[in-house]
Amino acid sequence: MDSMEPEQTPFAAVSAQTSRLQRQYQAWLDKSTPYVPYRWLGTAGLLMIFFARIFVAQGWYIVAYSLGIYLLNLFLAFLQPKFDPSNEAVDNEMEDGSAGGLPTKQDEEFRPFIRRLPEFKFWYSATRAITIGFACTWFSVFDVPVFWPVLVVYWLILFALTMRRQIQHMIKYRYVPFTFGKAKYTKNSS
Secondary structure, eight states: OOOOOOOOOHHHHHHHHHHHHHHHHHHHHHHHTTOHHHHHHHHHHHHHHHHHHHHHHTOOHHHHHHHHHHHHHHHHHHHSBSSOHHHHHHHHHHHHSOOOOSOOSTTSOOOOOOBSSOHHHHHHHHHHHHHHHHHHTTOGGGOOOOOHHHHHHHHHHHHHHHHHHHHHHHHHTTOOOOOTTSOOOOOOOO
16 A cells, blocks of 8 residues: 655645755855855955946946945954944943953953954945845846946045044054954973
8 A cells, every 4th residue: 555645735845945045055154164265266256346346337436336335344354343342331431430442451350352243244244235136236226327436435535534433543542453464472391
């Protein structure tokens, strides 16, 4: 006797295929994690292709401007610490009357720099945004006529002001979000 198995519904079949594709995509992302320079070179190449598309098509400047604003926002989140010292300084001022900062004496607690936006999420969000922006350049609905030099000047002013504010914040609270240039200590065997 043959056992009667219930037939799989079309929704269940699509759901199973979607789940399988999501697992494969996540496995690919997990395998790419240690290859930081290659991931960023691929993203830079994708960005150059996007710029070439904008240059050749002579349009979609608002898409490029929106992408620039989004990438600037991601970069600022990448530079900022997860636990903002300015908020902690306000809390400390209320408690003991002194402004907070990173430890400067031996008896103070060491707190490592933890980014608000980790490098992998920064790369993933930037790559996804560039891909979406590139796809938008193939649809005429996103080709809004604008005077592009105004957008470029406005973006440069916005970049300069936000970076100046971020650098002042880094100087005030004495943190460096990059690992190059920092002292590296080796294990002393004596």
